[in-house]
Amino acid sequence: MSIRQLVTGLASLRDFATGPIPQAVTALLFEVMGLCLEVLTKLSVHLRESDDHRVAAAHASVIEKIFRYTVREQIRSLAHLEATAAHLLGGEDLTALREHRTDFSRPATLETGRTAYNNASSFSAAWLGIDFFEADRRLADAHLLIARRFMDGSAITPRFTQLATLHAEDQGLDPRRVAQAARSLDKFEPPDTSFEGAPLDPAASYEGQSMQERAVKLLREPDRATGAKKLKNLLSDYRKANKEFVQAECGLFYQGNTNGIDSFLLRSQGLQSEELLSFVGQSDNPRTESGQAARKPAPLAPADLFSSADPAPDWAKDPAGEPSEPAKPTKPADPTEQAEPTEQAEPTELTEPTEQAEPSVLEVSVAQRRLNALLASLSASKTGAKTVIPQVLVHMQASNLSDLASATAVTAHGVPLEPAELRQLLCEAKIIPIVFGGKGQVLDVGRAQRLFPEPIKKAAFARDRGCIVPGCSAPHEMLEYHHCNWWERGGKTCIENCAVLCRHHHALIHRRLLRIQMVGSVPHIVLPEFLDPDQIPRRNSYFRAAA
Numbered sequence: 001m002s003i004r005q006l007v008t009g010l011a012s013l014r015d016f017a018t019g020p021i022p023q024a025v026t027a028l029l030f031e032v033m034g035l036c037l038e039v040l041t042k043l044s045v046h047l048r049e050s051d052d053h054r055v056a057a058a059h060a061s062v063i064e065k066i067f068r069y070t071v072r073e074q075i076r077s078l079a080h081l082e083a084t085a086a087h088l089l090g091g092e093d094l095t096a097l098r099e100h101r102t103d104f105s106r107p108a109t110l111e112t113g114r115t116a117y118n119n120a121s122s123f124s125a126a127w128l129g130i131d132f133f134e135a136d137r138r139l140a141d142a143h144l145l146i147a148r149r150f151m152d153g154s155a156i157t158p159r160f161t162q163l164a165t166l167h168a169e170d171q172g173l174d175p176r177r178v179a180q181a182a183r184s185l186d187k188f189e190p191p192d193t194s195f196e197g198a199p200l201d202p203a204a205s206y207e208g209q210s211m212q213e214r215a216v217k218l219l220r221e222p223d224r225a226t227g228a229k230k231l232k233n234l235l236s237d238y239r240k241a242n243k244e245f246v247q248a249e250c251g252l253f254y255q256g257n258t259n260g261i262d263s264f265l266l267r268s269q270g271l272q273s274e275e276l277l278s279f280v281g282q283s284d285n286p287r288t289e290s291g292q293a294a295r296k297p298a299p300l301a302p303a304d305l306f307s308s309a310d311p312a313p314d315w316a317k318d319p320a321g322e323p324s325e326p327a328k329p330t331k332p333a334d335p336t337e338q339a340e341p342t343e344q345a346e347p348t349e350l351t352e353p354t355e356q357a358e359p360s361v362l363e364v365s366v367a368q369r370r371l372n373a374l375l376a377s378l379s380a381s382k383t384g385a386k387t388v389i390p391q392v393l394v395h396m397q398a399s400n401l402s403d404l405a406s407a408t409a410v411t412a413h414g415v416p417l418e419p420a421e422l423r424q425l426l427c428e429a430k431i432i433p434i435v436f437g438g439k440g441q442v443l444d445v446g447r448a449q450r451l452f453p454e455p456i457k458k459a460a461f462a463r464d465r466g467c468i469v470p471g472c473s474a475p476h477e478m479l480e481y482h483h484c485n486w487w488e489r490g491g492k493t494c495i496e497n498c499a500v501l502c503r504h505h506h507a508l509i510h511r512r513l514l515r516i517q518m519v520g521s522v523p524h525i526v527l528p529e530f531l532d533p534d535q536i537p538r539r540n541s542y543f544r545a546a547a
Helices: 003-018 026-048 053-084 091-098 120-128 132-145 161-169 175-186 211-219 224-242 270-284 289-294 366-378 398-402 419-428 454-464 503-510 542-546
Strands: 251-258 261-267 409-411 479-483 498-502 515-519 522-526
Touching: 026 053, 053 120, 053 132, 053 175, 120 132, 132 161, 132 175, 161 175, 161 211, 175 211, 175 224, 211 224, 454 479, 454 498, 479 503, 498 503
Parallel strands: none
Antiparallel strands: 251 261, 479 498, 515 522
């Protein structure tokens, strides 16, 4: 393109941007938006190739403006989805939208009766490919800053009108700060009842001035750090003045897995905190038996491999044909006494000659020894106490039983077990063997009846590991077992006809919004065309990825 053509095109683009939008050209407008995105991508690639410092600074500034526009438009678009009840769109219209062949001149086709999506949040999560909680958060922000809705769908003003004006008009302000302020102020107000027909406007005030007015003033503070600090102090002062301390929920929370390490968050207060502090103190005390035990690293093998009088299996015998005698642990030394030289322990049948006797110094970190003590206490609960009894389900291949030194396994929740942990568990566990066929099929382990018996459920769960719908992370406590060929259609109650589904996706199967297709006698899911135009049978890999 020549410079003259570019100048002419820019002139036309300015006229289009400043003039009225043509009517009845919806498809063309979407094409223009797509072209704008392509132009933006091409320009950004070209500008990033420049070594000019000014170009880099100017480019970053433009991109930040685009980002802030996008953040604002995200919640505006969610408000638009809710206003138009887009979650009622039929499957044909959704498929046509995905394939860019929609005829906007005809009315949209809406579902009647029970629909695939209950509300704008669930539809947005699936349609946009975002997390449901993120979609729900955006819609909640839209109610605070864009518009609220009555039950009939009609719109009313947002809950925080002043913050809404600031959010829409101040292009130099990061819109995320405004949304965060609105969410913080909303916690000081009673739940909004706009949907029920009785909208509640904000009423919180501090020292004679509304909290919303104070927040708007602080958000307009030229120095961002100063404004943020003052706003934080304002929120804290309001809580203290009104005795509205927003306390975090107490309990034990799973925080996810990072690089193979599971994280848990424990919150407590009052007597519970005192008991925990006492527990930590005792676990830190090297003079107590629990404190000494907590300082030892996890053993590579259990101290007593066999608790019965039965002879050891072949895989546990040494080359001479007799089970080895485990090495006796040495008594930990008192850290207050001066350490004396220790003799090297005589090697046993299970100990390499190069290994040293157990040292008397601390073997694990402070955090690890506390965890050791906690787990030890959980395994020895008080007599008669009402406790939750964990059920540990472990999946492993039969071939691994011949080489437990390197065998690994994975639990029902996707926690991988190292060889030492697996060996110790197998010494005490009740093993329920489930044999897999060459293509991953589970062989028949049950009998035919209307409801799946426990052996078939265990076998199906061992095969599927969880709900087979891609991306579903429902825990195994929430799973159900579905006849792939429905019972009322003559389907049998057998492992070949069983699929594991969560309650939600089980309902979608029966509503014909999802479809099961057998591939090599293993059930797969076929998503709707608007989610998967290629209609490829898929299986959930969420739990197997964790393994």
